[in-house]
Amino acid sequence: MTRFLKLISGPGVISYCNGRAEGTPVHGVLTFEEADRLAVDYVRQLGGDTNQLVAKPRPRIEGTTTSFDKKGGRQIGQVVNVRGLIIHRQVDSIQIHGNDGLTIQFGNDAKVSSLELNWKNLRPQNRYKTASPDTIKSWIKAGRAVNAGIEATLNNRRVTLRFDYSHFDSWRG
Known part of the structure; x- marks a missing residue:
């Protein structure tokens, strides 16, 4: 399965995976700063309150692809193929521990390779x-x-x- 989308309305969960976003050749992988801006925009577009995001610094995710020489097995190259981050949620300036928030990874050309948003609507x-x-x-x-x-x-x-x-x-x- 290359892509899937899972929506669970009660607990407020959205999961998305796109295996095609991480391919070779690697190109257009975002910087962490670009990934952060885009991730906050995804929270807003998916209905989350951006005022409830814990301020920076945020935990970062980085994946690499390493290539090796066929004859000697020595490393000949390494390239970043995915960057992402984890954005935790807070309510009234108190961080919610657990899974609330957004975990997102971007692959080639800023395409989302994986996204998990846990955002229970609290009142x-x-x-x-x-x-x-x-x-x-x-x-x-x-x-x-x-x-x-x-x-x-x-x-x-x-x-x-x-x-x-x-x-x-x-x-x-």
């Missing part, structure tokens, strides 16, 4: 005013943070605050 049920991380730290230092089981945590040097996703409802409009 806040309620908004709550929260303290900033610096304010929370100052409360802890001043003894204003209360924990019923504080004796068990007195020796801890690190506090981890986690985002509660239960305040978001999935919208499948």
